[in-house]
Amino acid sequence: MKPNRDEELRQLFEQFLTSDQAEAAVNDVLAGEQLLHEHPAPEPAPEVLADIKATVAVVAYRHSKVHKIAYRVAVAAAVVMILSAVATKLWENKTDRSRIIQTASILPTWIWESDDIAANDPDLASFSLEIEQIEQQLKTLQSGSHSGNSEMTIEDLQMELVEIDSDFWKG
């Protein structure tokens, strides 16, 4: 056991006490510590030290193993996180593209580009044509140039108009 530093002690005590008081205090402390030197505590038994060393070796081994496993798990977790982040990014891009295609299928470009929707949509064009024909027949009937049962023909035409109208809105 190395002796404690009396110079350091004297300086310390002089911060709080007068020089004489500090001198006395240092002597008291040194004399007290001398008692501890004269009555040494027992040393640990060699078998106790051997047991501690064996325990410490096992704990150190387990500890380093746990650290290695924790390190590997951390690396694996980091890799999984990076991969999932990349996959999410790719998925988002893919989803965006499909969304654009879906939007295109719902709203065909010809709607925006066409000047005459009725002419460019085949269904609408055929409906329009049928309506025009019926209108023409109605005019003919109203002008009296049509021969035959005119009441029945008008009802038939009206029914046909209602049917076409209904089909048109059904799509």
Next chain:
Amino acid sequence: MVTSNDLGQIIAGCKRGDAECFSRLVDAFAGRCYGYFYRLTGDRNLSDDLLAELFVRLVEKIGSYKGGSFESWVFRIASNIFHDYLRAKLRQKKMFEAKDAEPETLEETEERRSDRTRDKIDKLQKQLDRLDPDTKELITLRFYSELSFKDIASMRSEPIGTTLSKLHRGLKKLRELME
């Protein structure tokens, strides 16, 4: 006595998990730490247990040592272990008091232990036990850790003047008791 250079190598080896370095750490600190525990408890068996616990904890915590006085770090952990033991003892005492079941009370255990070791306890230990626990711990810590007053005051979270004054009064009283 290990040099600071040797100690640096031992610490570096311990941080790598080198078993040989842990063995050298035990050789370097076992004597002083055992003396610290023995003077606080007056019991060899208990000191053996506390010493073993200290080194296990050093192994577990060596990664958290970030420099500075290694002695201070070791004895701070030793002090924590001793206070953990005191708290556990107090809890045990309270538990026995609460249950009122006395297969063997803590006092009886201590008495039995004292009987076993009484003849081995030296005069100094008896007089140290007559000091108040805080002063006894301070004297023991200063002697076995060889730490500076600045480090001890920092460890105890008190002004250096308080530490100096307590140690001075404690050692003076110990000398009077020994005469």
